[in-house]
Amino acid sequence: MEDAMTTPGRGNPESAAWFRERLRQLGITQNTLTWRMVAAGDDRVPSTIVRSLQRMASGQARVSGEMRSLLCLLGEAALHKADIAMGDAEIDRLSAFIRQAGLKVPAHPNTH
Secondary structure: OOOHHHOOOOOOHHHHHHHHHHHHHHOOOHHHHHHHHHHOOOOOOHHHHHHHHHHHHHOOOOOOHHHHHHHHHHHHHHHHHHHHHOOHHHHHHHHHHHHHOOOOOOOOOOOO
């Protein structure tokens, strides 16, 4: 994932493209993002949030630092969720495969 510090930050085609690509990478739409923002405490009227997101996506408005941060955090949360979803059986199979390849396997996180 791109570092939030290297992303375009002004209302222009590049920042709009970054915004749209980030949503695509996260697998969410502008409407989904609106409802996630409302659920997380954004107290604006949802139609106002939608219009703001539309303006960012079109390059009419800059992608704010807060929005870039939010999208990066959503990406990190998705990665963390994927890590958690890998159960013990998958970890054991992966460890066995790595051992067969002759590589050193780090200790399983649930072992002490």
